[in-house]
Amino acid sequence: MKDHSLILRRPGLLRGLLLSLVAASAFAWAGAASAQSAAQKAVEAAKKICSGKTITIVWEAGLQSLDPKNFSGPMWEKETGCKVNVIEVPTEEMFTKIMQEYRAGTGAYDALNVIPAWMPDLVQAGALEQLESLVDKYGYRDELKKIAPTYRDNQMTVNGKIYGFPDDGDVFLFYYRKDIFARADLKKAFKDKYHYDLAPPKTWKQFDEIGSFLTEKLKAEGVYGASFFRQPPYTMFMFQERFRVEGGKFFDAATMKATVNSPVGVKAFTEMRNENRFMPPGVEKFGFVENLATFLKGQSAMTISWPPYGRFAAGYLGSEKALDWVPKSQIAGKVGYALPPGGHPELAAGFALSVASTSKQKEAAYLFIQWLNSEEISNKRVQLPYTLRDPFRDSHYTNPGYLKLWPDAKDYLAALHQGAQTGLLDLSLIQTDKYEEALRQGISKLWAGEDPKQILDKIAADWDGITNQVGVEKQKAVYNAWAAKSGAYPR
Amino acid sequence: MRAAFADRNFKYLLIGPAIFVLLLIGVFPLVYLLIVSFQGITMTEVSTEFVGGRNYAQLFDDVRMWEALLHTVIFTAIALPIELLLGLAMAQLFLEKLPGRQIFIALLVLPVVVSPIVSGATWSLLFDHRFGPINQVIGWITGNDTAILWTIKPNLVYPAIIAAEIWQWTPFMFLLLLAALANVDKSQLEAASIDGAGWWRTFFRIVLPAIWPVMAIAILIRGLDLFRLFDIIWALTRGGPGTMTETISMFTYVKGFQQFETSYTAAVAFLVIILLSAVVMLALKRVELAR
Numbered sequence: 001m002k003d004h005s006l007i008l009r010r011p012g013l014l015r016g017l018l019l020s021l022v023a024a025s026a027f028a029w030a031g032a033a034s035a036q037s038a039a040q041k042a043v044e045a046a047k048k049i050c051s052g053k054t055i056t057i058v059w060e061a062g063l064q065s066l067d068p069k070n071f072s073g074p075m076w077e078k079e080t081g082c083k084v085n086v087i088e089v090p091t092e093e094m095f096t097k098i099m100q101e102y103r104a105g106t107g108a109y110d111a112l113n114v115i116p117a118w119m120p121d122l123v124q125a126g127a128l129e130q131l132e133s134l135v136d137k138y139g140y141r142d143e144l145k146k147i148a149p150t151y152r153d154n155q156m157t158v159n160g161k162i163y164g165f166p167d168d169g170d171v172f173l174f175y176y177r178k179d180i181f182a183r184a185d186l187k188k189a190f191k192d193k194y195h196y197d198l199a200p201p202k203t204w205k206q207f208d209e210i211g212s213f214l215t216e217k218l219k220a221e222g223v224y225g226a227s228f229f230r231q232p233p234y235t236m237f238m239f240q241e242r243f244r245v246e247g248g249k250f251f252d253a254a255t256m257k258a259t260v261n262s263p264v265g266v267k268a269f270t271e272m273r274n275e276n277r278f279m280p281p282g283v284e285k286f287g288f289v290e291n292l293a294t295f296l297k298g299q300s301a302m303t304i305s306w307p308p309y310g311r312f313a314a315g316y317l318g319s320e321k322a323l324d325w326v327p328k329s330q331i332a333g334k335v336g337y338a339l340p341p342g343g344h345p346e347l348a349a350g351f352a353l354s355v356a357s358t359s360k361q362k363e364a365a366y367l368f369i370q371w372l373n374s375e376e377i378s379n380k381r382v383q384l385p386y387t388l389r390d391p392f393r394d395s396h397y398t399n400p401g402y403l404k405l406w407p408d409a410k411d412y413l414a415a416l417h418q419g420a421q422t423g424l425l426d427l428s429l430i431q432t433d434k435y436e437e438a439l440r441q442g443i444s445k446l447w448a449g450e451d452p453k454q455i456l457d458k459i460a461a462d463w464d465g466i467t468n469q470v471g472v473e474k475q476k477a478v479y480n481a482w483a484a485k486s487g488a489y490p491r
Numbered sequence: 492m493r494a495a496f497a498d499r500n501f502k503y504l505l506i507g508p509a510i511f512v513l514l515l516i517g518v519f520p521l522v523y524l525l526i527v528s529f530q531g532i533t534m535t536e537v538s539t540e541f542v543g544g545r546n547y548a549q550l551f552d553d554v555r556m557w558e559a560l561l562h563t564v565i566f567t568a569i570a571l572p573i574e575l576l577l578g579l580a581m582a583q584l585f586l587e588k589l590p591g592r593q594i595f596i597a598l599l600v601l602p603v604v605v606s607p608i609v610s611g612a613t614w615s616l617l618f619d620h621r622f623g624p625i626n627q628v629i630g631w632i633t634g635n636d637t638a639i640l641w642t643i644k645p646n647l648v649y650p651a652i653i654a655a656e657i658w659q660w661t662p663f664m665f666l667l668l669l670a671a672l673a674n675v676d677k678s679q680l681e682a683a684s685i686d687g688a689g690w691w692r693t694f695f696r697i698v699l700p701a702i703w704p705v706m707a708i709a710i711l712i713r714g715l716d717l718f719r720l721f722d723i724i725w726a727l728t729r730g731g732p733g734t735m736t737e738t739i740s741m742f743t744y745v746k747g748f749q750q751f752e753t754s755y756t757a758a759v760a761f762l763v764i765i766l767l768s769a770v771v772m773l774a775l776k777r778v779e780l781a782r
Contacts, residue, residue: 100748282638431534437750441733445732447732
């Protein structure tokens, strides 16, 4: 009572108190707003501009698209009232479809999944929307910084501007059978023969020695030293990694002449073909699934592939029917994870989320991809057993839930984290697909038995032809910008 | 006077819409294709400025394009005669009244109704080095595990593609030739038999001339089909090893829809149209069907 009368008797004090209250409320409100996560910001904004509408997103067909169809799409609709229409496209047709739609200008696609190596082409064509202003408008810059450095620094920008959010930590990991590598008889025999310990190979020379040794010792038990996917689209990535790890450069930076046919290239090609001898017969035809089946059935001791192999091998499939095709792992608990020989794994393909420049609802599309890519939502998405989306944020590698998914998950995440620091970018230039096509054709000739040097000379000639067609100076600028990135060549 | 004019031109009025539709779907794309082929449209360049004959000059230096054309000719030259002869032999066989003839004919025709891309995918499984029945049968015969890489090894890849192609399209030849053979004048055949003509003489002097118009059309249709061979090879080899089995259709697809060399692809397509038109006109003239 006394206090009240005091206040009433002193109007200055009352004014001061009121002002303090208003100020405190304003600070609290501002604090709350800034404390909002990027996901919450996207939801709040989308409720206003997208509720009742539908946005269309292009996604890789198959398992990948189960994410927006079964998980994130329905969740986004529940939170914002905004529907998500998923257009499934096989990977090899995604670039074509995106470009065709862009050229037609119908605005049929709002958001896109793009392979980062395509970005220079898509940006130059004008198919992607620059995202800088939207990133600032919806306060996403801080969360973008928490994407693992290799992906953030290499797969997000073109000419210094943001055109996509790295959203899939694709990286090649080396998987090996811990139980085989721990066998005393094999360890002794190997040391006697090669004078170093049987352990995951650090170099390709060691890989060749271990692979041929294990095949020699274990073939009678139905186990080969190693198996790889050898179909050209996959081997193209493996060659790009190996060539650079061994010291190769794709081009002479001054003249832009292709140097893929250097002795390093010939050595890599020759060794790759020789390695097929200690791999299962017909390995030249192995794709993702054939190689996975071989490894999961315990028929090979070493392999290299994308992160889902590690999850599948551990038996982390959930109860998802979509994964019925994955052979039951007979090696759960026996798999070790490491970086491929050379320690610089290829960041093969990957996906970034972008907004189509022809979209009629760019802001709504942007909000959806910000929400998908955000710390909060992406941490859930990368743990889905069926979507093939791999960890790409610093927080993903230390996520307590993920670390407990299977007994060796911490080793798996540690290897992925290492890869995210030392990984090598796919070659990305103007008209990348033409360069890749020449490489793929060369690899199919390699398996057909042609001479490695002749094949590489032809690839180099084709690459020079493409460069001349694009324009040497123009391509040189793009190449040098690419080569300056932290993940272009081993450092 | 006016009535006479109207009478004289009424027929043009009647055929006018049909001509318009024909021009719209036939001539307009052709003219547009020709225009685009003289422009410089690429993946990143949408300018419609004329670049003269640059695309055509590039085309004549493009070894891969000529090789693709050569591969197409090789596939056509091998598969077409085999399909024709096999189809003719099967038609001759089924001309006789056989038990279950209708059922066999229905079964034989099944491959034709299968989509070529499905056929290619099926043959890809048949040729699979581990689970494919073809390698398994060879393995049983030789007594060894067989892992022949049919779609990778250069000496096997053409036979593999041609086998798939023949399997799918021989029944088409068979059906047309069966219909033609069934319509050969029986009295002429009886007369030849009474006169003591042998089977070969009867075939070449009576049967072949009688079925020739149908056979020529069948050859023409299949020849044109083979010239645009795409799906089966795409499913089996994607044109590999290297570009060893790439056909002109595949080359055009890759250039146009994967690499977006729009104007250059238009030049290639125009060249193919010219070549095919010339071949068709010559063929029609030769078999005297154009009359």
